[in-house]
Amino acid sequence: MTPAQTLAAAPREDQFEPTVYHEQKSAQGSALDIRDFNLWYGAKQALHDNTLDMQKGMVTALIGPSGCGKSTLLRSLNRMNDLVDGLRISGQVLVDGFDIYGPGVDVIALRKRMGMVFQKPNPFAMSIYDNVTYPLRVDGITKKSILDDTVERALRAAALWDEAKDRLKDSALGMSGGQQQRLCIARAVASDPEVLLMDEPCSALDPIATAKIENLITELRGQYTIVIVTHSMSQAARVSDNTAFMYLGHIVEYGATETVFTNPKVVRTNDYVTGRFG
Template sequence: MSTETIDRPVTAENTCYHIKESNQGTSLDIKDFNLWYGNAQALFDINMSIQKGMVTALIGPSGCGKSTLLRSINRMNDLIDDLRIDGQIKVGDYGIYGPGVDVIALRKRMGMVFQKPNPFAMSIYENVIYPLRVDGISKKSILDETAERSLRAAALWDEVKDRLDESALGMSGGQQQRLCIARGIASDPEVLLMDEPCSALDPIATAKIEDLIHQLREQYTIVIVTHNMQQAARVSDNVGFMYLGKLIEYGETGVIFVNPKLQQTSDYITGRFG
């Protein structure tokens, strides 16, 4: 399989790099990042500048390290035994693997949404404001404002405003996922991390989440893992194609899907492997 670039230089080691840059600059800067589960290396020399106010999609075959990379960004991997990393990830100027990092404070700067909607067994209202409760905020006006603002931002307010006290478990799957997005943005993070957020949803619910991603991108830096190539093409500004733990090509979405620089990327997106 050829890994030669067609007409653009490789600007980051090991990666064919041709991203669209944001006029707001870089939000997350991943530098020489490696990760091992025990003796098995899962990420190799990842170098990636994730642009502020844009949507970045991670694609690649199952097991190539997309979720591992996403979980490295908010240090969720810390919970795994026998994990080792080297390299650095910065959010703004803050090195998230530096000494003395407050991991709880860090996670507040990053909302996370998972594959399967995971609402808590409590009311719609309590689900949304959960991050504030954890912070010990109890002033009703603040909680009410946050609930409304987050539900509006998650395009759910009109559907649930008259039943905020009902259990979240009675909602449809698509509503539950939008609720999880509302909860993810309630503490006003800078970054929203989404790991295959539509894979458990039907096409209509999926379309609503994609619309929502479009609306949220103005305000948040979004990183989305998806195995759905059409979805990556529809929602993202830049795409990182990963394979066997490496970032192979990282570039502007239109270029990646129409005229990728590497044969390997082209083979994957046209369904020749994966």
């Protein structure tokens, strides 16, 4: 082959085959169906024809190199991108079959169904108790017994009750980073969401705090549909049922996590999970 032919034969970075699917299905069906979803920031297209579903009660990991669109896709699931200037989308995101970008959608109500946990713990500058009850108080719930019950339920769900029960009136800002992140998960859980969206929830944490969050994700699995963005392949492998590998805004492969990491169906996925690029 001449050098010119070699060049012509090499796949271009922006040429993509259709997504390869081999995801595990939940007996309960899908919680989120993303269909032909495209997103542009101004003139720049950040997501291309993303089609995948997140199964109820399962953990779905989004992986891929920096800038591939993981956070953009995650934020599209509860319309956190709405306020970005020049944002345009096409396609659908269905929650229980209902298009969240359709007319007349109550975005505040939607966000309550889709709790979000960010990269950096973001507790409010108030007590632990007030952090957890914040979503209820915003809804006008003031009855002490309801608030007390919610605090215990949410802190237990976030594996934080034992550490926090004797300091509920203390400022949340006095907690360790790992405790703050579990508090943010408790706050997300307090409004009884169906889906938990997590964008690199452990990237600001040490290994012990990370292990606690990973255990927590495993415990919350089943009860909630969880979508987690992570740069750690070992984390994705440990906590998720299905993994989507994204590259330049495309879903390259979406499948059972074990297969994605041990026997991927697409060369580009294999190159990424074996550390050839990233």
